[in-house]
Amino acid sequence: xxxxxxxxxxxxxxxxxxxxxxxxxxxxxxxxxxxxxxxxxxxxxxxxxxxxxxxxxxxxxxxxxxxxxxxxxxxxxxxxxxxxxxxxxxxxxxxxxxxxxxxxxxxxxxxxxxxxxxxxxxxxxxxxxxxxxxxxxxxxxxxxxxxxxxxxxxxxxxxxxxxxxxxxxxxxxxxxxxxxxxxxxxxxxxxxxxxxxxxxxxxxxxxxxxxxxxxxxxxxxxxxxxxxxxxxxxxxxxxxxxxxxxxxxxxxxxxxxxxxxxxxxxxxxxxxxxxxxxxxxxxxxxxxxxxxxxxxxxxxxxxxxxxxxxxxxxxxxxxxxxxxxxxxxxxxxxxxxxxxxxxxxxxxxxxxxxxxxxxxxxxxxxxxxxxxxxxxxxxxxxxxxxxxxxxxxxxxxxxxxxxxxxxxxxxxxxxxxxxxxxxxxxxxxxxxxxxxxxxxxxxxxxxxxxxxxxxxxxxxxxxxxxxxxxxxxxxxxxxxxxxxxxxxxxxxxxxxxxxxxxxxx
DNA sequence: CAGCAGGGGGCGA
DNA sequence: CGCCCCCTGCTGC
Numbered sequence: 240x241x242x243x244x245x246x247x248x249x250x251x252x253x254x255x256x257x258x259x260x261x262x263x264x265x266x267x268x269x270x271x272x273x274x275x276x277x278x279x280x281x282x283x284x285x286x287x288x289x290x291x292x293x294x295x296x297x298x299x300x301x302x303x304x305x306x307x308x309x310x311x312x313x314x315x316x317x318x319x320x321x322x323x324x325x326x327x328x329x330x331x332x333x334x335x336x337x338x339x340x341x342x343x344x345x346x347x348x349x350x351x352x353x354x355x356x357x358x359x360x361x362x363x364x365x366x367x368x369x370x371x372x373x374x375x376x377x378x379x380x381x382x383x384x385x386x387x388x389x390x391x392x393x394x395x396x397x398x399x400x401x402x403x404x405x406x407x408x409x410x411x412x413x414x415x416x417x418x419x420x421x422x423x424x425x426x427x428x429x430x431x432x433x434x435x436x437x438x439x440x441x442x443x444x445x446x447x448x449x450x451x452x453x454x455x456x457x458x459x460x461x462x463x464x465x466x467x468x469x470x471x472x473x474x475x476x477x478x479x480x481x482x483x484x485x486x487x488x489x490x491x492x493x494x495x496x497x498x499x500x501x502x503x504x505x506x507x508x509x510x511x512x513x514x515x516x517x518x519x520x521x522x523x524x525x526x527x528x529x530x531x532x533x534x535x536x537x538x539x540x541x542x543x544x545x546x547x548x549x550x551x552x553x554x555x556x557x558x559x560x561x562x563x564x565x566x567x568x569x570x571x572x573x574x575x576x577x578x579x580x581x582x583x584x585x586x587x588x589x590x591x592x593x594x595x596x597x598x599x600x601x602x603x604x605x606x607x608x609x610x611x612x613x614x615x616x617x618x619x620x621x622x623x624x625x626x627x628x629x630x631x632x633x634x635x636x637x638x639x640x641x642x643x644x645x646x647x648x649x650x651x652x653x654x655x656x657x658x659x660x661x662x663x664x665x666x667x668x669x670x671x672x673x674x675x676x677x678x679x680x681x682x683x684x685x686x687x688x689x690x691x692x693x694x695x696x697x698x699x700x701x702x703x704x705x706x707x708x709x710x711x712x713x714x715x716x717x718x719x720x721x722x723x724x725x726x727x728x729x730x731x732x733x734x735x736x737x738x739x740x741x742x743x744x
Numbered sequence: 745c746a747g748c749a750g751g752g753g754g755c756g757a
Numbered sequence: 758c759g760c761c762c763c764c765t766g767c768t769g770c
Contacts (some may be wrong), residue, residue, distance in 0.1 A: 645752055
């Protein structure tokens with residue numbers, strides 16, 4: 240050190256750091272990732288997770304989303320809570336009977352200090368794989384600690400620090416060596432195997448699904464990997480449902496509304512397939528047009544579909560914090576896409592040629608049959624509502640309906656009651672199904688796949704309009720000229736040109 | 745052209 | 758009552 244230089248040392252830095260981190264977690268301040276587990280949601284910090292787990296670190300590296308949602312399966316909430324406490328505080332108390340389970344979860348999540356010890360492992364029967372392939376070379380990759388077994392019924396998992404021990408918090412030490420740790424090549428064998436496995440999985444999938452390359456490898460991971468690891472990130476939606484629906488609770492009640500910028504989301508998520516202006520429908524069907532606009536950073540399907548609504552809807556719904564998250568695209572429409580050269584060889588419209596209006600309607604009808612009916616409606620029925628006897632009159636407006644249920648729902652509009660809250664933003668809805676659809680904008684779920692191209696839409700109507708591009712159907716005809724539009728709003732804009740011309744003449 | 749939100753109709757549990 | 762149907766309007770790229 241140069242002469243005259245003073246070394247300023249913050250004696251309680253580590254302890255203070257730990258304390259502040261824990262406080263931030265409690266208050267959910269600056270949280271930037273949501274961990275979903277068994278229907279519960281934990282607002283935590285990427286920094287802490289990535290510091291304490293290479294697994295999370297890899298996830299975040301491949302997830303540019305500002306506030307990703309990580310769905311864990313095969314991990315119990317109590318395990319996760321214990322591990323979070325361990326990561327934030329460097330120590331956690333756990334019942335001895337639960338130790339094995341916790342260690343297993345820690346291994347799944349590659350929690351440093353638990354799954355990646357930095358000292359010869361204890362010969363505990365529950366240590367399992369941890370006892371294998373450990374040597375001093377692990378030190379660099381795992382600056383942490385120390386699993387210690389107590390004689391008491393409760394076992395305390397801790398780093399190197401307790402309230403009475405010298406300050407050598409594992410978490411703090413991990414900060415000190417973060418760069419070295421996270422980029423170290425001296426991973427344990429199990430680490431390497433694990434990472435290799437992950438890599439090979441991605442390679443396999445990218446081979447099977449060429450489009451996945453364009454979407455980013457995380458998409459490949461998220462899309463129903465054949466042999467998924469015990470923990471999945473953004474697992475298949477059906478998986479999420481199965482895992483979460485049955486574990487609804489109100490644990491989100493105490494999550495504060497941080498007043499995020501509602502409305503800032505979604506605009507980034509455009510999976511815009513618009514080719515722009517082609518009159519020839521056949522030329523509008525090239526999936527290539529979609530590919531350049533598929534943002535790899537949006538490839539992660541963060542799907543918290545129905546389960547989130549199930550778990551969170553209601554007046555006490557979690558008001559999470561997902562500010563500015565770049566909307567991922569679930570891209571659920573890939574099922575029928577063979578990818579490869581991008582040729583339109585999946586479910587092509589007949590002849591692949593421009594279709595007449597009548598043909599277009601036939602195609603639409605066929606699509607209606609195959610895609611949009613659920614048995615309760617038959618073809619064509621949806622095109623026009625049947626007139627009903629209107630028995631129930633709204634006391635606030637002229638609305639009347641034969642369906643008392645509709646009237647009750649309608650009344651919500653007048654009362655302003657919106658009992659269903661979005662877990663990701665301040666959005667509230669009077670209707671659960673509307674909230675569900677809204678949440679798609681956060682999760683990126685696009686359940687409605689185009690049969691002609693890889694595009695998928697969050698709403699069925701969007702898909703329906705999109706399909707018109709393929710079929711060439713333009714149902715909205717201009718009364719003043721031969722112009723026809725796919726969307727009503729487009730015709731509306733077109734009509735303005737007539738008005739303008741009229742005025743100019 | 746696509747995304748999003750609000751809304752009413754209607755069926756099944 | 759929940760859920761899905763479809764329609765509509767507005768907005769932004």
